[in-house]
Each structure stands twice: as structure tokens, then as C-alpha cells.
Amino acid sequence: MNATVAEAIAMRDVFISETARLLDDNPRLALVLADISAGEGRFAQAGVDHPDRVINVGIREQLMVGVAGGLALAGLRPIAHSYAPFLVERAFEQVKLDFGHQGTSGILVSVGASYDWSEGGYTHFSPRDVALFDTIPGWTVHVPGHPDEVTGPLRAAADSDESVYIRLSNRRNAEAHASPDGKLTVLKRGGQATVVAVGPMLDNVLAATADLDVTIAYAATVRPFDTQTLRELAGTTADTIALVEPYLAGTSDHIVNAALTDRPHRLLSLGVGREDLHRFGTPDDHDSWHGLDPAGIRASLSKFLSV
Amino acid sequence: MTATFETARQLAQRTVVDPRYPINTYTLDPLWVLYDRILRIDSADPDDPNRDRFYLSKGHGPGSYYAVLAAKGFIPADWLDSVAATESPLGAHPDTTRVPGVEISAGSLGHGLPLGIGTALGLTAQGIHAPRVYVLIGDAELDEGSNHEAMAFAGAYGLGNLTTLVVDNHSATHGWPGGIASRFTAQGWTATTVGITDHDGLASALTRHTKAAPHAVIATVED
Numbered sequence: 399m400n401a402t403v404a405e406a407i408a409m410r411d412v413f414i415s416e417t418a419r420l421l422d423d424n425p426r427l428a429l430v431l432a433d434i435s436a437g438e439g440r441f442a443q444a445g446v447d448h449p450d451r452v453i454n455v456g457i458r459e460q461l462m463v464g465v466a467g468g469l470a471l472a473g474l475r476p477i478a479h480s481y482a483p484f485l486v487e488r489a490f491e492q493v494k495l496d497f498g499h500q501g502t503s504g505i506l507v508s509v510g511a512s513y514d515w516s517e518g519g520y521t522h523f524s525p526r527d528v529a530l531f532d533t534i535p536g537w538t539v540h541v542p543g544h545p546d547e548v549t550g551p552l553r554a555a556a557d558s559d560e561s562v563y564i565r566l567s568n569r570r571n572a573e574a575h576a577s578p579d580g581k582l583t584v585l586k587r588g589g590q591a592t593v594v595a596v597g598p599m600l601d602n603v604l605a606a607t608a609d610l611d612v613t614i615a616y617a618a619t620v621r622p623f624d625t626q627t628l629r630e631l632a633g634t635t636a637d638t639i640a641l642v643e644p645y646l647a648g649t650s651d652h653i654v655n656a657a658l659t660d661r662p663h664r665l666l667s668l669g670v671g672r673e674d675l676h677r678f679g680t681p682d683d684h685d686s687w688h689g690l691d692p693a694g695i696r697a698s699l700s701k702f703l704s705v
Numbered sequence: 706m707t708a709t710f711e712t713a714r715q716l717a718q719r720t721v722v723d724p725r726y727p728i729n730t731y732t733l734d735p736l737w738v739l740y741d742r743i744l745r746i747d748s749a750d751p752d753d754p755n756r757d758r759f760y761l762s763k764g765h766g767p768g769s770y771y772a773v774l775a776a777k778g779f780i781p782a783d784w785l786d787s788v789a790a791t792e793s794p795l796g797a798h799p800d801t802t803r804v805p806g807v808e809i810s811a812g813s814l815g816h817g818l819p820l821g822i823g824t825a826l827g828l829t830a831q832g833i834h835a836p837r838v839y840v841l842i843g844d845a846e847l848d849e850g851s852n853h854e855a856m857a858f859a860g861a862y863g864l865g866n867l868t869t870l871v872v873d874n875h876s877a878t879h880g881w882p883g884g885i886a887s888r889f890t891a892q893g894w895t896a897t898t899v900g901i902t903d904h905d906g907l908a909s910a911l912t913r914h915t916k917a918a919p920h921a922v923i924a925t926v927e928d
Contacts, residue, residue: 463819468819
């Protein structure tokens with residue numbers, strides 16, 4: 399089962415402590431905030447330690463992303479961080495124009511995922527962020543499913559000159575499985591379908607498929623998507639594939655379909671629906687309403703596989 | 706041969722693609738003053754980390770900008786004869802990845818000032834204190850909310866290595882009652898207003914900054 403906010407060490411805690419270390423070690427790294435995560439116990443100490451490279455612009459997300467782009471133009475390696483809807487959607491034109499179009503790059507790290515703060519409601523939900531990154535070129539996208547899967551991509555991003563989006567969540571799987579090279583991790587082999595679980599969806603997928611004859615592959619890096627392994631796995635399951643993504647259902651359809659244009663294949667896409675449900679409750683409730691709890695995933699797979 | 710303002714004016718005429726849409730000559734005056742008298746930028750060393758930065762945020766109608774870049778040796782003058790042609794690096798909005806001397810790609814309004822703030826902060830963070838960052842925006846561009854996020858932050862932060870030049874041709878749909886300078890000074894900037902064809906006045910206004918606050922120069926076009 400997915401755990402929620404109560405977990406002791408959340409992905410955000412790992413991001414904050416690791417970024418503070420990276421700021422100590424790497425004079426090229428800079429962090430731009432818009433009040434989120436700027437307080438005591440978050441990035442306040444890093445701001446004291448590195449006043450020139452930890453910049454809190456206040457509640458100004460367009461400015462936050464634009465400043466990150468300007469830091470990159472000055473030769474620094476910027477990280478911008480906020481809740482996913484404010485970081486990616488509110489400031490999307492800045493994401494589009496202030497990095498790649500300028501010939502530079504940056505690191506964006508979100509919290510909140512699709513509906514982590516379920517009590518907060520629709521204004522704080524961002525199930526469409528990964529789909530938005532698919533509309534602009536060159537972004538690497540990591541969707542960790544466990545706090546231990548945050549440090550690797552973050553360090554790699556800090557050392558690279560790529561544009562990287564890291565989508566943190568309060569949800570987590572019981573164990574970390576991410577492969578360090580961004581490839582799919584095969585957790586189980588079966589014959590009827592290749593089921594790809596993305597990030598925090600894994601434990602629900604494992605619970606839903608315990609008695610099914612399916613291959614389970616885990617993805618914590620989704621852009622670029624490991625289509626080579628997917629093709630190999632799908633070839634052993636009659637090119638029958640199910641994708642279970644913690645963001646908009648169908649977000650990665652175009653990649654799977656493009657990877658298999660030369661082979662007839664069947665694809666089931668599970669993920670978050672587009673509706674504004676006007677509901678609160680818990681993240682587990684939202685899993686259930688979007689058919690992403692173990693029972694919902696099982697029901698969709700049973701229908702798809704006629705089992 | 707040393708280029709003059711008249712050289713730049715004649716070069717700008719070459720960028721006119723359609724005579725129904727003449728160049729915005731009013732932008733030529735402050736651009737010329739910047740490149741001729743203010744900016745410490747060398748076309749022979751355009752990537753010098755210690756250079757001043759000039760961000761043309763208002764990317765529209767860049768003929769004057771291209772002309773000044775040609776007059777100052779950043780780009781060949783014959784590029785001006787084929788603006789926006791199939792293989793031309795010069796578009797109707799400048800692209801930093803294609804034009805030597807162009808520091809940012811612009812076109813969508815309201816991006817230059819936040820980028821300029823980031824660069825001003827980034828230079829300081831690297832111990833590079835000599836350069837200033839200059840951002841040129843239009844008075845209608847000032848409508849964009851991102852500028853107001855930027856103005857409030859830069860003023861409160863006391864960003865002393867940033868200058869914003871506002872070209873005011875009175876094109877903002879709802880105007881700026883009380884003037885544009887007051888928008889900046891209310892947020893902790895210093896500000897000077899000057900006529901746009903007064904080259905000595907522009908040069909003076911563009912050097913009237915302190916180290917403690919960002920500076921705004923409002924260059925007004927006479928009606």
C-alpha cells in the first residue's frame with residue numbers, strides 16, 4: 399500500500415538535504431525558491447550558508463523560473479523548486495522559453511505530484527506535468543517511487559548540462575528498485591502481458607497482479623523512456639502491454655506506440671483521469687476514484703486480459 | 706572606419722522587408738547610445754565573462770538592434786538585406802542561438818527582466834562584480850505581470866548591478882497614470898526619465914545608478 403505524508407523521511411527531505419550538500423560542494427549550483435520549502439527545517443540553513451546561490455523570490459513563480467534561466471545564462475547550474483502546479487503549469491511559458499530556447503538548461507524539482515495533498519484539492523493537483531514536458535524538446539524526467547531513488551538523479555542532474563525534471567511525491571513503494579542508468583527494472587516474468595509501473599504506482603501494481611501471469615517492469619525514469627527493454631519484454635508477452643502511470647492516463651502512449659510501429663500490439667493505459675472531481679479525502683481515496691488502487695488496477699487488467 | 710549614428714540609421718533601413726512597415730527608429734537612439742557609449746562589450750570577444758550584458762526583452766521590430774550589431778562588428782552588414790529569409794539567422798524576433806552578440810532569444814513579452822535578474826545574481830554569485838546587466842523593455846511590455854514580479858523583487862533585494870531601460874512610446878493600452886518612473890521608485894529603484902533622442906541625456910541617465918539599488922531609465926518618445 400502507498401504510504402502518505404506521515405512517513406518519516408519523505409522524498410522532499412532527501413532532496414533538501416542532498417541539495418544542501420551539493421550546494422556546499424559545487425560552487426556552480428544555485429537554488430531558486432518561491433517560498434515553498436524555504437523555511438526552517440527546509441532550505442533556511444542553506445540560504446544562510448550560501449546567500450548568493452540560494453535565492454527566494456517570494457511567491458512569484460514566473461520570476462522564479464525566469465531567474466533560474468538567467469542564472470543559467472550567467473553560467474550557473476540552477477535548480478528551481480515548488481509545488482508541481484505552480485512550477486510547471488503556472489510558469490509553463492518560462493519553462494518553455496527561458497531554458498532550451500535560450501540555449502541553456504536547468505533542473506526543476508516539484509513536490510505535490512498528482513494529488514499528494516488531497517485535502518488541498520484541485521488547485522494543488524498536477525497530473526498533467528509530464529504530458530506538458532512532452533510538448534518541448536530535450537527534458538529528462540524522473541519519477542522516483544521511493545526516497546532512496548532521489549539522490550542518484552539529483553546528483554547526476556547537478557553534474558550534467560541537461561534539462562531535468564524530478565517529480566517528487568509523498569507516496570512511496572516499500573522498496574527502492576530504480577536502475578541507476580534509467581532503464582526499466584524487471585521485477586517479475588510472466589507470459590500474458592508486460593505491465594510497466596511508473597514510480598509510486600509500483601506497490602499497487604504488485605498487489606493487483608500477485609496471482610497474474612504477467613511481467614512487471616518498473617520505471618523511475620520516463621523521459622527518455624527505455625523503449626529498448628520495453629520492446630524486448632513485450633516480445634515475450636505477445637506484444638500485450640499495460641502502462642500504469644501516476645499522472646494523466648495515456649501520457650506515455652505516444653512513446654510506446656512509436657516504439658512498436660513495426661509490430662501489432664495491444665496497449666492498456668492506466669493513470670489519472672482528466673476530471674475535476676471536486677473532492678478531497680486522502681491520496682488513497684483518489685487512487686480509488688481514478689482506478690489506481692489495487693482493486694481498480696486488477697479490474698482493468700482482468701478485463702484487458704480476459705482473465 | 707568608425708561607425709556613426711548615421712551609419713547605424715542607414716544600416717537599419719536595409720532591414721525593412723516591406724516599406725509599409727518602416728523600422729521603429731525610436732529604438733535606434735537608445736540602442737546606439739548603449740552600444741556606442743555605455744556597454745563594455747567587445748565584438749572580438751563576445752563571450753568574455755566580464756562583459757556587460759544587454760538583454761533586448763522587447764524582441765519586436767529588431768531592425769534597429771541588428772543594425773547596431775552590424776555597425777559595431779558583431780554581424781556582417783549584408784545579413785541585414787535578407788531579414789527573415791529562409792536561411793537568414795535574423796528573424797522578426799532575435800534568436801540568441803543564431804546571432805553573435807544577441808544575449809537572449811526574445812519575442813514573447815515579459816521574459817527579459819526576470820532573465821536579467823537571474824544573470825545579475827549569477828554574476829555576483831561567481832564573484833564577477835564589474836559587469837552591469839541592462840534590460841530594454843517597452844512601456845506596453847510593462848503590462849506583463851512577470852515584470853511586476855521582477856520589479857518588486859529586484860527593488861527589495863537591492864540588486865545594484867541591474868539597469869532597466871524602458872522605451873516609452875505611449876503604446877500601453879491603459880497607459881501608466883502618474884508615469885512609469887514612479888512604478889520603479891515605489892519599489893526601491895532609482896529612476897531617471899529622459900527624452901529618447903537626447904543622446905547625452907540618455908548616456909547621463911544610464912550612468913546615474915548607485916551600487917545599492919537597481920536603476921531604471923525611462924526614455925520617452927515625443928508625440
